[in-house]
Amino acid sequence: xxxxxxxxxxxxxxxxxxxxxxxxxxxxTVEETSFSFIKDTTKAAAxxxxxxxxxxxxxxxxxxxxxxxxxxxxxxxxxxxxxxxAFEEYVKNLQKYIHPQK
Amino acid sequence: xxEKNFTPEESLLIISMTIExxxxxxxxxxxxxxxxxxLIFTVILSQYILELxxxxxxxxxxxxxxxxxxxxxxxxxxxxxxSRKNNIPKTILGTIVGAMGWLFGLNGFVxxxxxxxxxxxxxxxxxxxxLAITTIVIGLSIKFKPLIIGGIVLxxxxxxxxxxxxxxxxxxxxxGAMIGLIxxxxxLNIAKKRGxx
Numbered sequence: 627x628x629x630x631x632x633x634x635x636x637x638x639x640x641x642x643x644x645x646x647x648x649x650x651x652x653x654x655t656v657e658e659t660s661f662s663f664i665k666d667t668t669k670a671a672a673x674x675x676x677x678x679x680x681x682x683x684x685x686x687x688x689x690x691x692x693x694x695x696x697x698x699x700x701x702x703x704x705x706x707x708x709x710x711x712a713f714e715e716y717v718k719n720l721q722k723y724i725h726p727q728k
Numbered sequence: 729x730x731e732k733n734f735t736p737e738e739s740l741l742i743i744s745m746t747i748e749x750x751x752x753x754x755x756x757x758x759x760x761x762x763x764x765x766x767l768i769f770t771v772i773l774s775q776y777i778l779e780l781x782x783x784x785x786x787x788x789x790x791x792x793x794x795x796x797x798x799x800x801x802x803x804x805x806x807x808x809x810x811s812r813k814n815n816i817p818k819t820i821l822g823t824i825v826g827a828m829g830w831l832f833g834l835n836g837f838v839x840x841x842x843x844x845x846x847x848x849x850x851x852x853x854x855x856x857x858x859l860a861i862t863t864i865v866i867g868l869s870i871k872f873k874p875l876i877i878g879g880i881v882l883x884x885x886x887x888x889x890x891x892x893x894x895x896x897x898x899x900x901x902x903x904g905a906m907i908g909l910i911x912x913x914x915x916l917n918i919a920k921k922r923g924x925x
Contacts, residue, residue, distance in 0.1 A: 637739075644734065644742060651746035652817075656754065659817030666815070667749050717743070723736040 640685045641716045645670055645678045650705065650713050653688060658704035679703060687712055754819055756870055757920050758913030760803055760829070765909025767799045772898045772905075792840065800833060821869045828869075832862040852897035856886030856904050863908050872919070874912040882908040 641647055648668045652659060665675050682688045687709030691702045705713075734742075771792050807826065810816065836855050844851055860882035867875030882904050889900040 637736075642734075642739070647739060647742050648746045651743045652750045655747050655750040656817040656819045657823070660815055663753075663815050663817050667746065667753065717740075720736040720739050724740070 653705040661701035758916035761913035765905045768905040828862045849894040853886045853889040874915040878908040878912040
């Protein structure tokens, strides 16, 4: 029988993290959104969200735009084509684990 | 839940819960739809009443502007303030819904105000067709059946209006505003409160 780590080896390690998966799920639903919307929706700490956004950006899954809105910093995040493809592949692999016969 | 060792079922649960949570936050409400349904209804009804009293000629564009212009200004500031205050993200559906509403409003205004004489008796049915297309597209975008059904009934009503004596076209518009906008708008508000949209 395969160990749990081996069993999930096909799953993208960038996406196979609770908070990063939530962030990408939000970005699959909207065109672009703000850092604060992600923080409110995931109910995670700002620092943690910031770290995970950086990791997703380094992987090329999201683009981050930093601007100013009414003299306050405003960070907007959107999914890249690479990120969208990675998410779709991740879901396909999940389905393989859940329904191996398909 | 362990950050790395969660199961595929747990992963799917995270995805579906997050998408559901995001959807709830960005869903439309029926406020603007009810507002425009009520404005169209009020404008047409008031014109009939003013005409009955001999104070006004029917379908006067100046009177229409008096009621519609504040509606357009209110709609602009309401949607702008709502997205800013609630930190609502940009979505393709939101863009489609907004664009359809404004395109109907501007084209309807241009047709009635500038080309009303050219169109003549076809004005009311043409406006109803434009409204039907807008309602159906918005209904399909937000997957809300009462708006889709309302739009289909509006489309049938528009075709039927071509066959009706032009003196009664106003009643078609009032009926259209009721079934295509006011009732679906109220149902949308109820569905939103129940979290069914």
